[in-house]
Each structure stands twice: as structure tokens, then as C-alpha cells.
Amino acid sequence: MAAMEPVYHEATDRTPEVAFDFNAGTYRLAGESYPEDAASFYGPLTQGLRQAVDERSSDSIEFTVEMVYFNSSTAKALMNIFQILEDGAEAGIQVRINWCYHEDDETMEEFGEDFSEDFAHADYRMCPTS
Amino acid sequence: MSEARPAGSDSPGALVAQEVLGFQRGLVRRGIIFSFTGYISEGILKALGDALRQKIRLEATDAKTVNRVFSVFVEQVQNIIRYSAERIENADDPPVELSSGMITVGSEGGRFFVICGNVIAREDAGTLNARLGELARMDSQQLRQFYKEKLREPPEEGSKGGSIGLIEIARRASEPIQYDFEHLSDTQSYFVLKAYI
Structure with missing residues (x-):
């Protein structure tokens, strides 16, 4: 099977940095996200x-x-991503999710806690930074 | 060369300036930081959002407030863009999509507020009224729980992802959000939402 090309998008004002290396199994989303059309971005x-x-x-x-x-449409997209990751973990892939947020940011901390509830098989870690 | 047009006190300019100044002072008296009325696009959202962040960063004491006001602003403007019944759309490339409405941000008694107003289909007013009534009766823990539930549900028919947006607004607000409807005709209503942060 052909190797999947990695995806890299630099952050813009409204979309996060995206670094998805499918073959290495490393994925990163970083920054702000309130795209015009979350469905077409995600x-x-x-x-x-x-x-x-x-x-x-x-x-x-x-x-x-x-x-x-x-924004709220991005939250929906993150939920879809996490469901795929949990499915993968259930199927035997070793999955680890790092939810990184600034230690003073209660909003991101709450979101991180709420998303964590969906994981039974994946290793989900809250990673506060200062 | 043609003569320059005369400009001075005999032009109607002085009267216009008085009127505009009066209008602007009226807005300032109401604590309004900015107010936009008319056709709104994603580009306008971005530009107003940047200006808003810069302005409230100067006024707000903490990053949390800045983020909350910004979040409420984004969800309200995206609701206008997606749900206003007064809209222009065409299939140009890139597509032109403009929705009409009003967005106002201000501060009052040390708190920020964000107001949006737009025309909606009258038949949607009842559903929206019920949905907002439900949110108004919830405390912050209930809102957090409800957001989680909605995130896991498939999108409602006709929704472009905005139903979670209203919960996001209610979560970031410091008191139950205010809302009202004014019936315009058999087919249209004017919808207003105000959130204090």
C-alpha cells in the first residue's frame, strides 16, 4: 500500500498549525481555530x-x-477526530493524546477534561504548561 | 484648470458633522466600543475581531475576560452569517456570501456586553425561543454538561453547527443571556441576543 503523504499547514490567524505524519504516527494541532468553514478545513x-x-x-x-x-464548530471537529482515535485504540493501536494548555487557562482545561471522558482505550493526558 | 469647489461654513458640511458627532456621542454614552450594521462577511468578522481583542486587552484586567468576550463575539457573528434570513449568496468562485445583521460590543458597569440582531424566518422563532429559554434556566455545570451532550449528537437538520454556538455563548456569559423577538411580518421576525461577560 502506498505510504500516505504527511500533511503540514502553517498556522494562520484563524486556523491552527497542522502537522500530521500518518506513517510516523505523530499528529499535532496548535494555535487558534475559528475557520470560515470548519467542515472544509477539518x-x-x-x-x-x-x-x-x-x-x-x-x-x-x-x-x-x-x-x-x-470555536464551537471546531469543538465538533475535534470530537470527530477523538472518536477515530478511540476507535483505533480499541482496535489495538497504541494511542496517546496530549491535551496541552496554559495552566491559567480554565476554558481549555475544562475542554480537555470533557474530551477525556470519551476515552476508555487511548491514553489521554492533560499537559498543563506554564 | 477648473475652479476648486468651495469648502467652508456655507457648505452643508457643518450640519452633517453635528449630526454625526451627536450620533457618535450617543453611542459612547451607551458604552459602545463598536457597532456594525449591514452586510457582514467572514472577512469583516476577522477584522472586527482583531480590533475588539486589541481594544479590550487595553481595558480588561485579565486574559480570561478577553478570551470570553472574543468567543461570544465569534459565535454571535457566525450565527448572523449562517442564520440571518437577509442574505445574498451566489455561486461565484470564491462564492459571495453576505448576511445582514447588527453586532455591538460595549461595556457597562465594569462588564462587557455583546449584542447581535438579525432577521430570521418567523417559523424558526418558536424553536429558538424554546432553546434559549432552556439555556437560561441552566447553571454553569448544567451548561457544561449540555455542551458535552450536544457535541456527541449528530447535527440537527438545517443546522450548520450553530446549536452548540448558543451554549458556548451561555457558558462564557456571566449571567443568563437576554433575548427577544419582534415580529416583522407573517414570514419574518427580528431576533436579538445580549450577553454580559
Whole structure:
């Protein structure tokens, strides 16, 4: 099977930095997210992740989220991504999610806690930074 | 060369300045930081959002307040863009999508407020009224729980992802959000939402 091309998008004012290396199993979203159209921004990323998980492009996945602000449509997209990761973990992929946030940022801390509730198989870690 | 147009006290300019100054002072008296009325696009959201952040960073004591006001602003403007019944759309590339409404940000008694107003289909007013009534009766823990539930549900029919946006607004507000409807015609209503942060 052909190796999947990694995806890299630099951060813009309204979209986060995206670094998805499907074959290495390392994924990162960092910055702010309130795109004009969250479905068209996150749709291809979600599809790529789904394909990588289905085809087992890597034996382990480390997914790091370092967001400082995201809108409600982005929250929905993150939820979809996390469901794919949990499915992958259930299917035997070793999945670790790092939820990184500034220690003073209660909003991001709450979101991190709320998302964590969906994981039974993946290793989900809260990573406060100062 | 043609003669320059005369400009001076005999032009109607003086009267216009008085009127505009009066209008601006009226807004300032109400604590309004800015107010935008008319067709609004994602580009306008971005530009106003940047100006808003810069302004309230100077006024607000903490980053938390800045982030909360910004978040409420983004959700309200995106609601206008997605749900206003007064809109222009065409299939140009890139597509032109403009929705009409009003967005106002101000401060009053040490708190910020964000108001949006736009025309909606009258048949949607009842559902929106019920949904906002439900949110108004919830405390912060209930809102947090409700947000979680909605995030896990498939999107409602006709929704472009905005139903969670209202919960986000309610979560960031420091008191129950205020809302009202004014019926304009058999088919249209004017919808107003005000959130204090």
C-alpha cells in the first residue's frame, strides 16, 4: 500500500498549525481555530486520520493538541477526530493524546477534561504548561 | 484648470458633522466600543475581531475576560452569517456570501456586553425561543454538561453547527443571556441576543 503523504499547514490567524505524519504516527494541532468553514478545513484531516487508522499506517499514534482558542464548530471537529482515535485504540493501536494548555487557562482545561471522558482505550493526558 | 469647489461654513458640511458627532456621542454614552450594521462577511468578522481583542486587552484586567468576550463575539457573528434570513449568496468562485445583521460590543458597569440582531424566518422563532429559554434556566455545570451532550449528537437538520454556538455563548456569559423577538411580518421576525461577560 502506498505510504500516505504527511500533511503540514502553517498556522494562520484563524486556523491552527497542522502537522500530521500518518506513517510516523505523530499528529499535532496548535494555535487558534475559528475557520470560515470548519467542515472544509477539518474534513480532509479527519478523512486522512480515518484512513491511517483503518490501514494501520503506524502501530502507535501520538496526537498532540495545543490550542489556545477554538470555536464551537471546531469543538465538533475535534470530537470527530477523538472518536477515530478511540476507535483505533480499541482496535489495538497504541494511542496517546496530549491535551496541552496554559495552566491559567480554565476554558481549555475544562475542554480537555470533557474530551477525556470519551476515552476508555487511548491514553489521554492533560499537559498543563506554564 | 477648473475652479476648486468651495469648502467652508456655507457648505452643508457643518450640519452633517453635528449630526454625526451627536450620533457618535450617543453611542459612547451607551458604552459602545463598536457597532456594525449591514452586510457582514467572514472577512469583516476577522477584522472586527482583531480590533475588539486589541481594544479590550487595553481595558480588561485579565486574559480570561478577553478570551470570553472574543468567543461570544465569534459565535454571535457566525450565527448572523449562517442564520440571518437577509442574505445574498451566489455561486461565484470564491462564492459571495453576505448576511445582514447588527453586532455591538460595549461595556457597562465594569462588564462587557455583546449584542447581535438579525432577521430570521418567523417559523424558526418558536424553536429558538424554546432553546434559549432552556439555556437560561441552566447553571454553569448544567451548561457544561449540555455542551458535552450536544457535541456527541449528530447535527440537527438545517443546522450548520450553530446549536452548540448558543451554549458556548451561555457558558462564557456571566449571567443568563437576554433575548427577544419582534415580529416583522407573517414570514419574518427580528431576533436579538445580549450577553454580559
